[in-house]
Amino acid sequence: MYMGMLRKDTNEISRVVRLNRKHMSDPDIVSGLVNRDEQAAAALFDKYNTKVNQLVWRLLGADSEHNDVVHAVFVHILTSVKNLKKPESLPDWITGIAINTVRREIRNRKYRKIFHLVSEYPEAGMSFASDGTQVPVKRVFSILGEMKTDDHIVFVLRFVERNTLGEIAASCGYSLATAKRRVHKAREEFIKRARKDAILSGLIKDVDHVF
Amino acid sequence: MSSDVKPFEELGMKVADALGAGPSEETVMLQRRDFLEQVSQSQRAPRYQRAAGIAAAAAVLAVVLGIIFKMNAKDPLPFWIGQERNPGAEGQWVRAESQALLPIRFQGGSEVALSSQAAARIITADTEAVRIDLASGKVSCSINGNRHTEWQIAAGPYTVHVTGTVFTTEWDPAHSKLDVAVSRGSVLVTGANLSAHGVQLAVGDHLRVDGEKALIALNPETESTAATEDEEPLSGPALLTVEPPVRENENLLDEPIPTPAPNRNGTVRGLRAPAQKAEPDGSDEENLDKMLATGDVESLWQIAMQARYNRNGGTAKTVLLTIRERFKDSKRAETAAFVLGRVFQELQGSPRTAAGWFRRYLDESPNGPLAEEALGRLFDVYDKAGDEASAARYADQYLALYPSGLFADSARQVLKN
Numbered sequence: 001m002y003m004g005m006l007r008k009d010t011n012e013i014s015r016v017v018r019l020n021r022k023h024m025s026d027p028d029i030v031s032g033l034v035n036r037d038e039q040a041a042a043a044l045f046d047k048y049n050t051k052v053n054q055l056v057w058r059l060l061g062a063d064s065e066h067n068d069v070v071h072a073v074f075v076h077i078l079t080s081v082k083n084l085k086k087p088e089s090l091p092d093w094i095t096g097i098a099i100n101t102v103r104r105e106i107r108n109r110k111y112r113k114i115f116h117l118v119s120e121y122p123e124a125g126m127s128f129a130s131d132g133t134q135v136p137v138k139r140v141f142s143i144l145g146e147m148k149t150d151d152h153i154v155f156v157l158r159f160v161e162r163n164t165l166g167e168i169a170a171s172c173g174y175s176l177a178t179a180k181r182r183v184h185k186a187r188e189e190f191i192k193r194a195r196k197d198a199i200l201s202g203l204i205k206d207v208d209h210v211f
Numbered sequence: 212m213s214s215d216v217k218p219f220e221e222l223g224m225k226v227a228d229a230l231g232a233g234p235s236e237e238t239v240m241l242q243r244r245d246f247l248e249q250v251s252q253s254q255r256a257p258r259y260q261r262a263a264g265i266a267a268a269a270a271v272l273a274v275v276l277g278i279i280f281k282m283n284a285k286d287p288l289p290f291w292i293g294q295e296r297n298p299g300a301e302g303q304w305v306r307a308e309s310q311a312l313l314p315i316r317f318q319g320g321s322e323v324a325l326s327s328q329a330a331a332r333i334i335t336a337d338t339e340a341v342r343i344d345l346a347s348g349k350v351s352c353s354i355n356g357n358r359h360t361e362w363q364i365a366a367g368p369y370t371v372h373v374t375g376t377v378f379t380t381e382w383d384p385a386h387s388k389l390d391v392a393v394s395r396g397s398v399l400v401t402g403a404n405l406s407a408h409g410v411q412l413a414v415g416d417h418l419r420v421d422g423e424k425a426l427i428a429l430n431p432e433t434e435s436t437a438a439t440e441d442e443e444p445l446s447g448p449a450l451l452t453v454e455p456p457v458r459e460n461e462n463l464l465d466e467p468i469p470t471p472a473p474n475r476n477g478t479v480r481g482l483r484a485p486a487q488k489a490e491p492d493g494s495d496e497e498n499l500d501k502m503l504a505t506g507d508v509e510s511l512w513q514i515a516m517q518a519r520y521n522r523n524g525g526t527a528k529t530v531l532l533t534i535r536e537r538f539k540d541s542k543r544a545e546t547a548a549f550v551l552g553r554v555f556q557e558l559q560g561s562p563r564t565a566a567g568w569f570r571r572y573l574d575e576s577p578n579g580p581l582a583e584e585a586l587g588r589l590f591d592v593y594d595k596a597g598d599e600a601s602a603a604r605y606a607d608q609y610l611a612l613y614p615s616g617l618f619a620d621s622a623r624q625v626l627k628n
Contacts, residue, residue: 041250045243053233053242062230062525067242074246137229140222159216159223160230187219204218 030087033078045074051091052098059102059156061141073101095171099153106149136199143193143200147186154179155186235524235558237396244320244355288336288360290317299333306330312351317341320355321362334365349381354396369402369420378412389420397557413557415595430591430621503530508538519550524558548572549581552588562596583609587618594625 024032024043032040049070056069063069076097084093144152154172157163163171169179194200233239290299292315299305299315307313307325314324317336325331329348335341338360343350345366354362354373362373366382369389376396382389391400397413410429412418419428502511511534518526531547531554538544549572556565569589573582590605606622613619 057233
């Protein structure tokens with residue numbers, strides 16, 4: 001909370017630091033956005049930036065264009081909010097917009113490879129978990145990039161974000177049965193490609209034994 | 212069925228852990244400002260929705276063109292003084308006569324506000340650099356860092372280097388006293404009797420320097436305590452005597468101060484223009500992979516420091532861990548443990564992991580050049596993480612070893628609490 005971070009003798013900073021508006025209700029935010037209220041836009045960002053940032057961050061893998069995609073999500077929210085029939089479903093609706101924005105971004109990249117302007121996937125080959133273990137993040141996202149976009153998204157939602165089938169169904173607009181089928185397919189596609197990777201094949205060898 | 216998914220769940224957990232939860236707080240601040248700026252601009256258009264789309268498309272196009280044509284022009288950075296928003300000019304003196312704050316607002320959203328009786332001069336104001344000379348008094352700064360413009364506040368013999376920050380600087384020329392406090396982002400303070408490579412301050416850090424008495428205090432007692440003892444903040448609780456640090460083979464501090472790569476464009480959207488430096492700087496993925504696998508330790512060190520300076524915690528972390536793995540017995544590997552603590556503390560928002568790395572440095576280099584700072588930051592990190600027992604334990608250890616050290620005041624405060 002910005003005001004909460006200020007020290008007593010520096011309260012002058014409040015003039016240049018915006019107030020936190022996390023506590024505006026969703027219906028108020030929606031009606032404010034429809035009426036082009038800037039306070040509502042600030043409240044929207046303050047309340048949902050963590051959720052949107054985490055989702056985009058993990059779906060794209062800490063991508064160099066992360067900020068652009070997050071910006072696109074919030075702009076899309078602004079332009080589409082008038083179509084939201086139930087303001088109380090704002091959180092799920094925002095999740096859906098974030099996922100769709102990422103989906104569009106991934107598809108667009110397949111047509112933009114000619115520019116070589118952006119790196120598609122994380123900045124390093126190996127990343128490290130907080131316990132110091134090496135994690136082949138780039139390899140994982142390279143494989144995801146070879147998969148169909150929907151399979152990529154479903155795989156990350158299920159195994160990285162640890163969403164339930166119900167949550168995946170809700171955010172992607174699937175039935176529960178479809179969500180289950182899509183997760184299974186995403187896993188199969190991942191296995192098929194991971195078997196060819198020297199490091200990842202070791203990680204999923206137990207899956208092979210089960211099969 | 213559960214055994215089929217377990218390897219994927221484990222892999223997914225590790226990927227999530229390695230990625231973290233999202234970008235840094237500073238990046239989120241930039242996102243927020245960018246978004247609200249667009250909202251504000253679109254409010255002036257007759258069609259809100261269409262303007263938002265056009266503005267977004269125009270902004271993206273401008274950024275892409277900037278990358279393609281490598282726009283490096285240095286343009287004046289307009290600024291306005293006071294509530295009346297009178298246009299300012301380079302070289303102009305500004306003094307806050309009344310009791311109210313006198314704001315100086317720069318294009319792009321940055322603001323420097325002079326407290327009552329403060330006086331400053333805007334030496335330079337362009338898209339490459341903004342340099343302000345604080346003659347006396349206090350300024351409160353909220354800098355909208357864009358990794359393109361270098362901000363400096365000069366206060367007597369000291370300079371505060373800024374990237375994207377909210378902080379205050381106070382300079383008393385009569386007594387050569389400097390006071391810098393950071394509430395968001397980080398700054399580097401150089402000059403006079405400070406370390407040759409300056410003192411880097413992060414969120415919550417507070418530096419007080421008394422040039423006359425050669426006293427330097429980092430994170431002295433809190434404002435609430437000081438304010439009750441003395442109305443004049445700079446003459447509050449006794450400051451510490453610190454010998455100007457003379458550090459031999461000090462791996463961290465004997466590095467040249469990394470300068471931001473100039474003319475990086477479009478960074479508020481996350482896109483970066485190709486760096487002008489010839490050596491790999493981590494922004495080229497293939498080069499970085501190659502460097503990680505085959506680069507020498509010094510080149511990797513430079514990449515890590517640059518990444519850290521650019522607040523790219525992910526790259527800094529990866530390169531430092533690679534140094535520790537590939538060059539296990541080198542001095543850089545030892546220092547990397549300390550720097551990893553700083554990265555996790557300041558860029559990754561993981562105080563416990565940071566504490567782990569400070570402890571590891573102390574285990575590996577108990578008499579190393581950074582041992583005092585590692586111990587000081589260790590109890591500080593535990594304190595900020597709310598682990599009072601660990602904070603007290605290490606604060607006690609610090610005072611036993613360094614009763615007059617840079618962190619002694621903070622250690623006493625932790626024990627008092």
